[in-house]
Amino acid sequence: MSGGKIFRKIFLVDLFQGLAVTFRNQNPKYIVTEQYPAERPKVAERYRGAPRLNNNPDNGETLCIACNLCALACPENLIVVGSERNEQTRRKELTTFTYDLSRCMFCGLCEDACPVDALELTQDFELASYSRPGMIWDRQMLEEGPRPKQYKC
Amino acid sequence: MPDSTFLDSTELVLNMGPQHPSTHGVLRVILKLDGEKILGTDCVIGYLHRGVEKIAENRTWAQFNPYVDRMDYVASVSNGLGYCLAVEKLLNMEAPPRAQVVRVILTELNRIASHLVWLGTHALDIGAITPVFYCFREREEALNIFEKYCGARLTTHAFRIGGLQYDTYEGFEQDVKAFCDMFPPKVDEYEALLTGNRIWKGRLTNVGVLTADECKEYGVTGPLLRAAGVKWDLRKAQPYSGYEKYDFEIPIRQNGDTFDRYIVRMQEMRQAVRIIRQAVENIPEGPIMGKVAKVIKPPVGEAYVSIEAPKGELGYYVVSDGSTQPYRVRVRPPSFVNLQALDRMVRGGLVADIVAVIGTLDIVLGEVDR
């Protein structure tokens, strides 16, 4: 064994090298913990979270044209689009829209398929529910979005 | 004196898992022990079986894409790349150059993220608690880039058949470059914590040795093979997605023990940074999506594409009967094949070594069971 090795062994050099790293990281500058319920993290703009059905901001009518493309694109078949034909305008109109969040994997294929950007995955990520039926969102819920409780501490 | 007492029975059968923190998921290993010595092992897998290959037969080609992320969930970008390349081969097309470069950047970032999970948990199993916090801190930076790029952190669904769905966001290059500058000093930190540490060395050196011949017998690939001295990396051997354009080295070591595999993976992270640096310097302009029909209907035929995932050779064998749905998708997951070598690596060793060996195999049970 060479002299350097014996020195390292007796004076525990390897141990102190490691400890130096640990203590360097004690610096409060390096704190990365997020205080989650108190401070909500800002998620990225493209985040794929809770779905939303967009309304036209001018007249409040839904943008969805009930084309059913999102339901066809979804691998999990969890979107059900209900529509009926308006006799006056001879166009299909959206009546119901159900979205089963409990089976959704937030892959974004439905969003990509929508031709009019009516369906969108938004930045809301607090989707927990106390019951299974609570995970099935209807049209009203999709248009209004979830209202998670804000906690203060 | 009775004829035989419990003292005569020297062999003990012990179940490790499926609920065991060091099996990295739901792996059950039946151990046959003679005191502390392992006489043999038997793996019971399948607790996480979801029938992914069967699901593929009931989905369209594009719809199956998000499911592959859920096999090796710590390296979901690599999985997506393998599947997309396989279907593109079937369609006889290639992604545009810009898409290929972005794919390389994200896949290499994912390699770093995957190796960081391995390093953190492996060190945790051996008893070093500190590295896991640092590893996850740096992994977070990589995941943030994924989140900004495609909107998801773990099961990214980043690539589409034929190219990309999302273009790079504003500031993508800066973020990636910042990561490349930030990361190598952190690897030095991990090495300062572990490489010289005598407990770490003592627990890893000459544990779970797998020679080059044994690796080839079992079909073991990835860092395990390279630590045994075989210079085999699919990124060099059969380049895909433009890897031939980048200048990088394949780190190898000779002993094939757990310590060498640790060194190889650490070097791989540094090499990944090198590749990312080169790629991000010149991302070509141009389209991100090739010419693919809205409804993908590949011609009748079959294709096999394998890529170098963080854990080894990840292969996709896809068969098309000309319809909108795959006829068959078969996955060759690296973890599943590498796990076979477990018995050879621990037999004759001590029971404490099995934790080190499972850690060094770097298995993900989602991929083993599929």
Ligand code: SF4
């Ligand atoms: S995100 Fe994916 S799984 Fe969820 S509804 Fe849309 S297509 Fe279906």
Ligand code: SF4
């Ligand atoms: S694809 Fe868009 S427009 Fe068509 S039904 Fe779905 S949400 Fe409505």
